[in-house]
Amino acid sequence: MLLHRIQQHFIDSADLKYQCAQAMAPAVEAAVGAVLAALTGGGKVLACGSGMSAGLVQAFVASFVGRFERDRPELGAFALGSNAAALTGLYNAFDARSVFGRQVRALGQPGDVLLLVTTQPQSPDILGAVEAAHEREMVVVALCGAKPGPLHQLLKDTDVLVSVPSERLPRIHEAHQLALHCLCDGVDVQLLGEDTDPEMDT
Template identity: 50%
Template structure:
C-alpha cells in the first residue's frame, strides 16, 4: 500500500513537470531576463514567502549570494523570511500582513526585483509586499499555483507570473523548486556565459 502511494507521488510529480515545461519555459526565460537586467544594473533581488515558500525564498537567495553550480562573484539577493527579530517585531507591533511589506519599504529600490512565492496566490503578506514593490517601481516575479489567485490580477505586464497548473500544494512546491533552479542557472549563463553542464 505505502509503495503504491510513493510511486503515485513520483509519477504525479514527474507528469506535472513534463506538462508544465512548455507552459512555464517562456515565462521562466522572461524572468531570467528581468533578473539579469536588474543585477547587471547594480540592483538586487528580494524574495519572500510563507512556510515551504519561505524556505524556497531562502534557498534562492543562498544560491545567488553563495553559488549555484559554478564559482563566481556573489550576487545581491536577500530573503525577507529569515530575520526573526524583524518578523516578530513587525507582526507584533503592526500585523503579520506587514512582515514583508515593511522590509520592501525599507530595502527595496527602483529597479530591484521582488520574487514573491505563494502556492495559492492569495497570501496576504506576500500580496502586501508586491503592492509595496510596485509602488516603489520594482519589478515582480511571482511564483504561484492554483490559478494564481489574487496575485494574477495584481502584477503588471512588466512583471512575470509563473503559475504552476495544479491544485495540490506539494506538487506546486516541487515545480517551484525546479523553477528556482532554472532561474539560478539562467542568471549564471546570462551573466557569465557558457554552462558548466553544456
C-alpha cells in the first residue's frame, strides 16, 4: 500500500511536468526575456515568496548571484524574505500588504523585475508586492498555481504569468522549482551561448 502510494507521487509529478512542457514553456520563455532585459539594462531581480515558496526563491537567488550549472559573472538578484529581522519587523509594524511592498519600494528601480513565487495568489503580501512593483515601473514575473485569482487581475500586459495547471500544493512547488531552473538555464544560454556538456555543481 505505502509503496504504491510513493510510486504514485512520482507518476503524478512526471505526468504534470509533461503537461507543463506544453502549457508553461511559452510563459517561461517570456519570463527569461523579461529577466534578461532587466539584467542587460543594468537592473536586478527582486524575488519573494512565502513558506516553501520562500525557499525556492532563495535557491533561485543563490543560482543567480553564484552559479547554476556554469561559471559566469554574478547576476543581480535579492530575496526579499531572507532578512528575518526586516521581515518580522515589517509584520509587527505594518499590515501584511506592506511586508514585501515596502521592501520593493525601498529597493526597486524602473527596469528591475519582481519575481513572485506563490501557491496563494490571494495573499495580501503578494498583492502588495505587485502594487509596489508597478509604482516603481518594474515588470512582474509571477509563478502560481492553476487559479491565479486576484493576482492575475493586478498584472499588466507587460507582466508575465507562469501558471501551473494543478491545484495540489506539492505538485505546484515541484513545477515551480523546475520553472526556476529553466529560467536560470535560459538566462545562462542567452548570456553564454549553448553548452552541450554543462559542468555540474558538486
